[in-house]
Amino acid sequence: MTTSAQGRATATRSPAGRPADVSARPAARVLSTRELNRAVLERQLLLRRADLPVLTAVERLLGLNAQAPNVPYLALWSRLERFTIGDLTAAVEDRSLVRSPLMRATQHIVTVPDFRLVRPALGPLLRRVQRNAFGSRTAGVDLDALVAEAAELLAGGTVITRPDLGRLLARRRPGADAGALGWSVQYLMPVVHPAPSGTWNVRGATPYACAAWTGVRPDPTEGDLRLLVRRYLAAFGPASVADARAWSGLSGLPEVFDRMRPELRTYADESGRELFDLPDAPLPDPGTPAPVRFLPEFDAPLLAYADRTRMMTDEIRRRVCVGDAVAATVLVDGTVAATWTRTRTGGAVTLTVEPLRPLPPSTHDTIEAEATRLLAFTDPGAGERRVHLSSDR
Known part of the structure; x- marks a missing residue:
């Protein structure tokens, strides 16, 4: 099998292990890493704060860690x-x-x-x-x-x-x-x-x-599995079969995706991996501005993919995801740029931001302002709230 990006995009296999007939399929549109980033930010309500009730938001996000x-x-x-x-x-x-x-x-x-x-x-x-x-x-x-x-x-x-x-x-x-x-x-x-x-x-x-x-049943129906795939793609797509398995832990997904292929849209990422999505799902302009966001430990967009490069580089991932732990993170321009911790000593609470990559000076005030708002939420009764932005590493 060829190891080129084009080869990886087309040399797929059927669930039975036989080479799939892809000759009749049109070439898939290639989505850049930034396009995939903006897609997940849109679907995970991270491009702008939404005016939604809690139940509606949790349903749209397909649960919260x-x-x-x-x-x-x-x-x-x-x-x-x-x-x-x-x-x-x-x-x-x-x-x-x-x-x-x-x-x-x-x-x-x-x-x-x-x-x-x-x-x-x-x-x-x-x-x-x-x-x-x-x-x-x-x-x-x-x-x-x-x-x-x-x-x-x-x-x-x-x-x-x-x-x-x-x-x-x-x-x-x-x-x-x-x-x-x-x-x-x-x-x-x-x-x-x-x-x-x-x-x-x-x-x-x-x-x-x-x-x-x-009213939970002991076993899923075929309809349940297909709906679960659609819900995953609505919350996290476009995504590969491997991504869906990384999010859920489910086996048997290649067969489900293959049966659903006629009702899904397919793309490829920059490495040639096949991605699936709902036909009418939003794909924001990659130039869409992304605000600074503070995410808690184990936040879903950091865990919902086998390939997490749409959210962070592999180098940063190794510092954020250590063993079973996933650090609380700060998104700058849509991707992981820092981790954050909150400590309390007496009546004072301190939020410390530790950069994982150089942060543009123009973002420092925005990061500190968002951190201040976060402390007002977590510790409204604190006698003193401090924000410490460590030096870029």
């Missing part, structure tokens, strides 16, 4: 015009939004309809995560019986923390690892983590509640 309690709040603050902490907390408390292990087996907040869509599709991934992480620690445990007992314990709206559930399940399994049992449940059956867990500044043991009330 919620690995830490404040992360989804910071994500929405960067995207919405009149967002308050109470807006998101109220939606979690009234169960319009639910928090659960979803994409890549990490915690996300999604709408209830999206939970019904996404959770069945991710069932095989989550079971695989349980085997990889806890298989040796649950060897000899009847996992079907474990799930059945957990469902009984959580019946009727009962809420039990993960450590307590593990201890209860270990009672009938002498010598079993209670911690592994508790963790396994969230991968083997649909559960949600109800409020106040995951709300602003609330930490502690993770509570479990049975998710049956959401």
